[in-house]
Amino acid sequence: MVFQTPIRRAVPSYKSPYGPKYHYQPNVAGITFKQLAGFGFKAGAFGGVALFAVIFYASGIPRVQKDILQKVPFLGNYYIKEIPASDNPF
Template structure:
């Protein structure tokens, strides 16, 4: 069995002040928290655009107008249809 000498145990190995500064970087399954935050922001942005596109394309459906779009503050009054029942095909 090999033992370190007491001199080796007392003094740590030399570390140059000009060398790389390594430090522990916390991660979850290999993804750093900075990468997770960036990915979450991008996913949220794409999700917001997709939601806007779905509502925009479905805005012609009367049920969507009545149940969703008319309840949005400030722009809900734009979707209220004042057509008489005799002229409305729906």
């Protein structure tokens, strides 16, 4: 292992004002927090699309219509099925 000489340690090294400005980037297992936030945003977007797809495919199930879709503002009235008394067998 190579160590700096004591004289070299006492004198700070020259840093050019035109050189790159390096900063410490905190990370977890090599993934920075900026990348982690991007992954979280993408995962949330995919989750939202997946939730929409599940509700869309299950919208024909009466229990889903009654418990979930009728409670959505502006869309709830579309899923309310009123059967006229003449068509009701009971």
